[in-house]
Amino acid sequence: MSPRADDQAVEVVIEAEDLRVWYGTERGPVRAVDEVDFTLRRGEILGLVGESGCGKSTLGRGLLGLLPEGAARDGALRFLGTDMLTLSRREQNRLRGRELGMIFQEPLTRLNPLMRISEHFAETLRVHEKGISKDEVKRRSLQALRVMGIPPTRFRAYPHEFSGGMRQRLMIALTLVLRPSFVVADEPTTALDVLVEAQIIRILHDLRDTFDTSLLLITHNLGIVAEACDRVAVMYAGKIVEIGPAAEVFRHPQHPYTRELLRSTISLSTTGLNFIEGAPPDLTTPPPACRFHPRCPDAMSVCATREPPALDLPGGSRAACWAAAARHDLVTLDAEESAPLEREELSVADEA
Ligand SMILES: Nc1ncnc2c1ncn2[C@@H]1O[C@H](COP(=O)(O)OP(=O)(O)OP(=O)(O)O)[C@@H](O)[C@H]1O
Numbered sequence: 001m002s003p004r005a006d007d008q009a010v011e012v013v014i015e016a017e018d019l020r021v022w023y024g025t026e027r028g029p030v031r032a033v034d035e036v037d038f039t040l041r042r043g044e045i046l047g048l049v050g051e052s053g054c055g056k057s058t059l060g061r062g063l064l065g066l067l068p069e070g071a072a073r074d075g076a077l078r079f080l081g082t083d084m085l086t087l088s089r090r091e092q093n094r095l096r097g098r099e100l101g102m103i104f105q106e107p108l109t110r111l112n113p114l115m116r117i118s119e120h121f122a123e124t125l126r127v128h129e130k131g132i133s134k135d136e137v138k139r140r141s142l143q144a145l146r147v148m149g150i151p152p153t154r155f156r157a158y159p160h161e162f163s164g165g166m167r168q169r170l171m172i173a174l175t176l177v178l179r180p181s182f183v184v185a186d187e188p189t190t191a192l193d194v195l196v197e198a199q200i201i202r203i204l205h206d207l208r209d210t211f212d213t214s215l216l217l218i219t220h221n222l223g224i225v226a227e228a229c230d231r232v233a234v235m236y237a238g239k240i241v242e243i244g245p246a247a248e249v250f251r252h253p254q255h256p257y258t259r260e261l262l263r264s265t266i267s268l269s270t271t272g273l274n275f276i277e278g279a280p281p282d283l284t285t286p287p288p289a290c291r292f293h294p295r296c297p298d299a300m301s302v303c304a305t306r307e308p309p310a311l312d313l314p315g316g317s318r319a320a321c322w323a324a325a326a327r328h329d330l331v332t333l334d335a336e337e338s339a340p341l342e343r344e345e346l347s348v349a350d351e352a
């Protein structure tokens with residue numbers, strides 16, 4: 001069975017529908033990804049942002065099937081048209097090795113100090129592409145090094161001859177050399193910290209242009225998202241609350257959480273502290289209806305009783321917010337539903 005059965009499927013690389021991922025814990029399931037829907041096209045870079053603990057890494061790992069023991073996923077997840085959740089473990093592993101890649105926060109573990117860089121590449125390529133020629137190994141390896149900004153003269157060096165940052169970029173090159181169709185880069189900042197933002201953006205664009213890879217980029221750096229990503233998804237408490245073209249989301253955020261996130265980040269770099277008030281909820285017992293309503297400055301009474309549907313908005317974004325839907329006349333709320341939310345004072349016990 002070929003996963004590239006028809007052209008239609010080739011264009012859409014990842015398709016998630018009602019995807020859920022949870023961790024079994026003593027306190028009950030932690031629903032870290034809840035009913036997530038999105039698609040990713042070939043060569044597209046999607047930024048994934050949100051406060052710490054919102055489920056970004058869990059979504060990234062869930063898409064690749066790289067979850068720890070005790071975690072589970074359901075819903076639908078198609079990769080190049082193939083349903084990943086019904087594949088056998090063996091088929092999953094085969095696809096993962098070749099077509100799916102992950103760039104981790106600390107990607108240092110896989111380097112063998114006794115092997116030259118060239119040998120690392122040769123071994124990686126031979127495992128996944130049996131019978132690949134020596135010339136092809138060299139050509140592909142040098143191409144991957146170039147994309148990561150490593151000079152070809154270092155091809156025969158040993159790992160210890162590289163600086164920490166360069167070693168991490170080398171690890172990324174070892175992922176890219178297989179030309180995966182889909183890569184998740186989870187806070188690749190340690191690898192890329194030493195580079196200025198402009199270089200990171202160039203690498204991301206080179207990566208896409210050279211390999212036609214689709215990339216999910218998880219980061220707290222909204223500057224990089226604005227510059228390097230085609231689209232951005234904003235995650236809050238396990239849900240994608242807004243997704244759309246990066247330029248549109250940054251210029252016209254539709255969900256109050258997106259707006260607050262942008263505001264807090266911008267003022268963080270200019271005036272110091274300005275966090276969004278409160279904290280993300282415990283994901284064993286998230287708030288009912290809109291999960292952001294307890295912290296939302298725009299909350300109406302409907303926000304605490306009914307979950308907002310994700311609706312396509314005129315600017316090309318999709319947001320799950322009653323206020324945004326009402327603003328665009330996509331829903332009609334009665335006076336009671338649209339009344340400002342009356343909040344109960346948080347007791348000390350609730351806050352603990
Ligand atoms: N192995 C695990 N077992 C139980 N709960 C977990 C596990 N890993 C993560 N979680 C919980 O799942 C939720 C989502 O975590 P996740 O790491 O996906 O968030 P994140 O958005 O990537 O955060 P950060 O920005 O800090 O990396 C959190 O509440 C976290 O505590």
Ligand code: NI
Pocket residue numbers: 056057058186
């Ligand atoms: Ni994370």
